[in-house]
Structure formats: C-alpha cells, structure tokens
Amino acid sequence: xxxxxxxxxxxxxxxxxxxxxxxxxxxxxxxxxxxxxxxxxxxxxxxxxxxxxxxxxxxxxxxxxxxxxxxxxxxxxxxxxxxxxxxxxxxxxxxxxxxxxxxxxxxxxxxxxxxxxxxxxxxxxxxxxxxxxxxxxxxxxxxxxxxxxxxxxxxxxxxxxxxxxxxxxxxxxxxxxxxxxxxxxxxxxxxxxxxxxxxxxxxxxxxxxxxxxxxxxxxxxxxxxx
Amino acid sequence: xxxxxxxxxxxxxxxxxxxxxxxxxxxxxxxxxxxxxxxxxxxxxxxxxxxxxxxxxxxxxxxxxxxxxxxxxxxxxxxxxxxxxxxxxxxxxxxxxxxxxxxxxxxxxxxxxxxxxxxxxxxxxxxxxxxxxxxxxxxxxxxxxxxxxxxxxxxxxxxxxxxxxxxxxxxxxxxxxxxxxxxxxxxxxxxxxxxxxxxxxxxxxxxxxxxxxxxxxxxxxxxxxx
DNA sequence: CCAAAAGTGTTATGTGTACACCCATGA
DNA sequence: TCATGGGTGTACACATAACACTTTTGG
Numbered sequence: 131x132x133x134x135x136x137x138x139x140x141x142x143x144x145x146x147x148x149x150x151x152x153x154x155x156x157x158x159x160x161x162x163x164x165x166x167x168x169x170x171x172x173x174x175x176x177x178x179x180x181x182x183x184x185x186x187x188x189x190x191x192x193x194x195x196x197x198x199x200x201x202x203x204x205x206x207x208x209x210x211x212x213x214x215x216x217x218x219x220x221x222x223x224x225x226x227x228x229x230x231x232x233x234x235x236x237x238x239x240x241x242x243x244x245x246x247x248x249x250x251x252x253x254x255x256x257x258x259x260x261x262x263x264x265x266x267x268x269x270x271x272x273x274x275x276x277x278x279x280x281x282x283x284x285x286x287x288x289x290x291x292x293x294x295x296x297x298x299x300x301x302x303x304x305x306x307x308x309x310x311x312x313x314x315x316x317x318x319x320x321x322x323x324x325x326x327x328x329x330x331x332x333x334x335x336x337x338x339x340x341x342x343x344x345x346x347x348x349x350x351x352x353x354x355x356x
Numbered sequence: 357x358x359x360x361x362x363x364x365x366x367x368x369x370x371x372x373x374x375x376x377x378x379x380x381x382x383x384x385x386x387x388x389x390x391x392x393x394x395x396x397x398x399x400x401x402x403x404x405x406x407x408x409x410x411x412x413x414x415x416x417x418x419x420x421x422x423x424x425x426x427x428x429x430x431x432x433x434x435x436x437x438x439x440x441x442x443x444x445x446x447x448x449x450x451x452x453x454x455x456x457x458x459x460x461x462x463x464x465x466x467x468x469x470x471x472x473x474x475x476x477x478x479x480x481x482x483x484x485x486x487x488x489x490x491x492x493x494x495x496x497x498x499x500x501x502x503x504x505x506x507x508x509x510x511x512x513x514x515x516x517x518x519x520x521x522x523x524x525x526x527x528x529x530x531x532x533x534x535x536x537x538x539x540x541x542x543x544x545x546x547x548x549x550x551x552x553x554x555x556x557x558x559x560x561x562x563x564x565x566x567x568x569x570x571x572x573x574x575x576x577x578x579x580x581x582x
Numbered sequence: 583c584c585a586a587a588a589g590t591g592t593t594a595t596g597t598g599t600a601c602a603c604c605c606a607t608g609a
Numbered sequence: 610t611c612a613t614g615g616g617t618g619t620a621c622a623c624a625t626a627a628c629a630c631t632t633t634t635g636g
Contacts, residue, residue, distance in 0.1 A: 136403040138364035141437070141448060177362040180446055184437035209435040209450045211367070211410035220406055222367060222450075224435045289587070307626065309589070314624095332587030333633035348624075515614070533599065535616070558614030559606035574597075 139220040143187045144175035144257065146207060146264030147196055147228045149242070150281050150297050156242040157261060158196055159253065163239075166217050167254030173261065174240060175223065188226040196240055203229040203280035207264055215256050227264045229280040269298055274349040276318050276340065285322050285337035288312060299352045311350060317343025365446040369413045370401035370483065372433060372490030373422055373454045375468070376507050376523050382468040383487060384422055385479065389465075392443050393480030399487065400466060401449065414452040422466055429455040429506040433490055441482050453490045455506040495524055500575040502544050505566035511548050513561035514538060525578045537576060543569025 147158040159171040174195040178187040184206070192198045204226055211222035236242065245265055251258055271277045278294045279286075292308045312318055319338040326334045373384040385397040400421040404413040410432070418424045430452055437448035462468065471491055477484055497503045498521060505512075507520045518534045538544055545564040552560045 136366040136368075137406045139367050139404070139406075140362040141365050141367070142362075178365070178437070178448075180363045180365075181439050183439060184435065184448065206434060208432060209410065211404070211450065213407050213409060222404075222410065224437065224448075287588085304626070304628090305587085306589070306591090306628090311625085328634055330587090331585070331635045333589075335588055351625080353626095513615085530599070530601090531614085532601090532616070532618090537598085554607055556614090557608045557612070559616075561615055577598075 137220075139222055141178045141184075142175050142221055142223040143178060143184060143191055144173045144210075144223050144225045144260055145188060145191055145196070145228055146173060146225060146261055147192070147198070147201075147230060148245075148264065148268055148281075149230045149232055150294055151232055151242060153293060153297050154244040154246070155265070155298055156244050157248075157264075158240050159243050160195065160238070160240040162254055170254040171243070171248075171252060172254040173225075173257045178224075184224050185226070188224075188228075192228060195238060197235075197238070198228070198230060201228045201230055203227075203277060207260070207267060210256055210260060212256065223260075225260045225264065227267055229268060229277060231281060231283040233283055269352075272298055272350065273352060274346050276343050276346060279319070279340035282340075284339045285324070286339075287326060287335035287337060288319075289335055291319070291338075295350070295352075301353050303353075315343070315346055315350075317341040318346065363446075365448055367404045367410075368401050368447055368449040369404060369410060369417055370399045370436075370449050370451045370486055371414060371417055371422070371454055372399060372451060372487055373418070373424070373427075373456060374471075374490065374494055374507075375456045375458055376520055377458055377468060379519060379523050380470040380472070381491070381524055382470050383474075383490075384466050385469050386421065386464070386466040388480055396480040397469070397474075397478060398480035399451075399483045404450075410450050411452070414450075414454075418454060421464060423461075423464065424454070424456060427454045427456055429453075429503060433486070433493060436482055436486060438482065449486075451486045451490065453493055455494060455503060457507060457509040459509055495578075498524055498576065499578060500572050502566065502569050502572060505545070508566075510565045511550070511563035512565075513552060513563060514545075515561055517545070517564075521576070521578075527579050529579075541569070541572055541576075543567040544572065 149156055158174060160174055162168050162170050162172050174191055176187065176191045178184060188204060192201050207225040207227045209222060209224045213220060215221065250262065253261060272295060278291060281294045282290055288309050291312065292303055292305065296303055318341050320341045322337050322339055324337045326337060328334045375382055384400060386400055388394050388396050388398050400417055402413065402417045404410060414430060418427055433451040433453045435448060435450045439446060441447065474487065476488065479487060504517060504520045508516055514535050517538065518529055518531065522529055544567050546567045548563050548565055550563045552563060554560050
C-alpha cells in the first residue's frame with residue numbers, strides 16, 4: 131500500500147425545475163450574484179456536502195432555493211464533468227430534473243422563465259445544455275410514462291392534462307382521441323366522480339386524479355414533433 | 357469573497373461492458389486485488405484525473421482494463437453518490453455503459469461472466485445495482501434504437517441480429533415478423549449483397565451491415581418481458 | 583341564437599401477431 | 610428424405626387518425 135491519493139474535485143447538483151404556466155413550459159432560474167457569470171441566469175444548484183447523498187442534496191437545493199418541499203417528481207438527469215466547465219476549479223455537476231404543478235410562486239431570487247424565451251442560449255456555465263437535456267427528457271417521458279400528471283394540480287380535467295401534453299410537445303392533439311387514449315390506459319387517471327363548477331363557458335368537465343400506473347402501454351405517441 | 361471552500365470528494369468511473377457470447381448476455385468483471393472487497397468481483401473502474409472529462413476517463417479505463425480501444429457504443433449511465441458506498445472515503449462514481457461485439461478476448465485480470473450467473477448479487481460495492489441499471493438500459497434501448505447492431509460484428513445475418521434481441525430480452529421472437537420489421541425500418545440495416553458461405557446446414561443467409569439510423573420509428577416492441 | 587369546451591360514434595388505415603408455406607443447404 | 614435455418618404470403622386483432630355529431634354551459 132502506498133501513500134497515493136486520488137485527485138479530488140468539487141461536486142455540485144444543478145436542478146432543471148419545470149412547470150407549465152399559461153400554456154408555456156417554464157423553468158426556474160436565478161440571477162447569479164457572484165462571478166463567474168455574475169448577472170447571468172443560471173439553474174438553481176449547490177455544492178454536495180460530505181455526508182449527504184446526491185438526491186438529498188438535490189432536495190435540499192429544491193427546498194432552499196425554490197421553496198419546494200414536496201417536489202411532485204424528481205429524477206437524476208445526467209452528470210456533466212468537462213474539465214473547463216467552471217473556471218474556478220474542477221467541478222462536476224449531477225443534474226436533476228424536477229416537474230412540479232403550477233402552484234409554486236417565485237421564491238427568493240429565482241423566477242420562472244419560458245424555455246422558448248431562452249432560445250438555447252443565455253444561461254451561465256453549460257446550463258443551456260443541461261436545460262436542453264432536461265426538456266428533452268421530459269418530452270420523451272411524457273410518451274411512455276404517466277409523468278404529465280406531475281404538472282397538474284389535483285384534481286384536474288382531461289382538458290388540462292391535454293394542454294400539458296400540447297404545451298410540452300408544442301403540438302396540437304385531437305381532443306376526442308386524446309380522451310379515449312387516456313381513459314383506456316389502465317391506471318393513468320382515476321375519476322373522482324365530481325365535475326368542475328360551471329363558470330367560463332363550455333360544458334363542465336369531469337375531474338380526475340393521478341392513477342397508480344407509472345409506465346404506459348401502449349405509449350402516447352406525439353405527432354411528428356415541432 | 358470569503359475563504360470558504362467546498363467539500364471535495366473523489367470521483368470515479370465504473371463501466372458496465374456488455375456483449376453476447378454463446379447466446380448469453382455477459383459482462384466484463386475483474387477480481388479485486390485489494391481491500392475493501394478483496395477477492396470479490398467488481399466492474400472495471402478508475403479514478404477520474406484532474407484534467408480529463410468523465411467520458412475520456414471511461415475510454416481510458418476501457419482501454420487499460422479491458423483492452424478495448426474502439427468501443428462500439430459508449431454512453432453515460434447514471435451517477436451513484438450514496439455517502440457510504442465506499443468505506444475508504446467519499447467517492448461518487450459515474451457509470452458508463454458500453455456495448456461491444458463478441459470479438460474481444462479476456463483482457464488482463466478481467467473476464468466475461470453471464471449476467472444471469474451473478475443473479476443480482478455478488479459484486480463489490482453497489483456494483484450489483486449499477487449492473488442492473490446498465491442491463492435494464494440496454495434492454496430498453498434495444499426497443500427504440502438501433503443499438504442491437506453494436507453487439508454484432510459486421511457483416512451479420514438477420515438471424516444473428518435476432519438472437520441478440522432474444523438473448524438480451526430473454527424471449528423468443530417470431531422469425532418472419534422480425535425479418536419484416538427490421539427490413540421495413542429505414543436505416544436500421546443495409547444489405548451488402550452477399551451471402552454466408554454454406555457450411556452448417558440451412559439456407560445461406562443474406563449479409564447486412566449497420567444502417568445510419570439511430571432511433572427506430574416505430575419501436576421494436578418486446579413481448580411481455582421475461 | 584352562437585361560441586366554447588366536453589363528450590360519443592364511426593370509419594379508414596396502419597401495425598403487430600400468428601401461422602401456413604416455400605427455398606436452399608447438410609447429413 | 611429429413612432437419613435446419615432463411616425467406617414469403619396472408620388473414621385477423623388492435624390501435625391510431627380523421628371527422629361528424631351531440632351535450633352542456635355562458636353570452
């Protein structure tokens with residue numbers, strides 16, 4: 131046994147937190163207070179502490195920087211480790227993807243920005259790439275999982291659920307066929323036996339909550355994507 | 357600016373290297389020479405050096421420990437960062453998944469072991485979990501990508517390609533339907549206009565090479581999995 | 583009355599699946 | 610002639626896509 135020791139690096143977590151507001155897919159970003167990239171927008175993130183797991187660190191950042199104590203959905207996205215991605219030191223970052231319902235208000239210095247407004251550029255570090263990966267993951271998983279429900283506040287109508295798909299995918303879906311597809315997929319949604327209060331024109335809709343199924347068989351296919 | 361400094365941890369890469377040999381899905385493992393887990397089997401891995409990217413580190417380990425200089429396929433799998441996963445120090449590990457053709461021989465101290473022989477237990481650290489994640493990723497990606505070709509040495513027959521799917525998925529596929537499915541998927545395979553030499557009974561088969569397509573539309577569905 | 587959103591019915595089209603059958607080779 | 614693997618044809622079940630139509634609300 132020698133006195134050799136491995137190189138050490140700093141490890142962070144960065145969060146892609148998505149929700150749908152006013153028919154726009156929006157992401158939570160914060161303005162950086164210090165260099166590098168002072169004044170630029172960046173994804174919420176933080177260093178991983180010695181005795182916490184990566185997921186625990188992600189939940190801590192979610193609570194501290196976004197005020198979210200119960201993320202509807204949280205999954206690991208990918209790890210980014212290019213040597214020059216942070217000019218200060220060697221930092222590798224494990225990104226997490228969180229999908230939350232519309233409810234959260236702007237927290238601290240963070241705010242919601244439409245993904246399309248960022249247009250693939252403008253975030254600090256390699257966060258444009260991380261955001262793009264997160265959005266693509268979310269789009270893909272709507273197809274074969276029940277993840278769209280994570281964007282909805284319960285109870286929800288099938289119209290609200292459909293607008294989630296349409297917003298995230300950026301396409302229009304056929305209304306009657308969407309309804310049949312959702313209802314014929316076991317465990318995707320469960321009717322709670324109530325209707326919306328009439329109030330804004332149109333027939334009151336039945337209300338649903340998320341079902342127990344995680345994976346969809348067969349998948350909900352998106353039309354040739356936009 | 358204060359003198360605060362982030363916690364630092366060691367970062368490693370671990371590799372799940374899969375291939376198909378004799379109709380078995382096998383993984384490359386090495387016997388550990390030092391504690392902890394001395395004598396146990398573990399996935400090939402190594403520390404990430406200061407100035408190399410994670411993927412570069414994975415390629416270096418692939419070359420050094422497995423003698424593979426041109427992996428057919430290499431992708432990031434997931435990052436594992438539980439605080440107690442390595443008793444010596446805080447180590448987080450980014451796992452990579454590599455799929456290679458049958459050709460490679462056993463290298464150095466590493467050897468091929470059927471995944472089913474490990475039976476979900478027996479590897480050092482949390483490598484059972486990493487292996488399970490890698491196998492599940494490979495199984496899933498056969499469905500919607502052209503990844504099965506990465507297991508084949510070119511040129512290959514449709515029968516060989518079919519046995520890849522059957523071995524990885526652990527199911528039997530309908531022979532005529534598999535053929536039509538593969539040939540009707542644009543860019544999956546390309547005929548090279550030659551046949552196998554007759555020699556072992558049965559009609560000589562046409563030979564193919566991998567096509568340019570990465571994603572399959574529509575997907576190759578696996579029967580209810582085994 | 584019309585507009586808007588929910589919800590139902592029907593039909594064409596395409597894809598997956600099952601199975602019968604033929605072809606080319608070795609033993 | 611049989612066994613083995615390659616390769617073709619065909620019919621049925623099922624899912625999607627397109628569109629016409631009805632229901633229930635507000636203006």
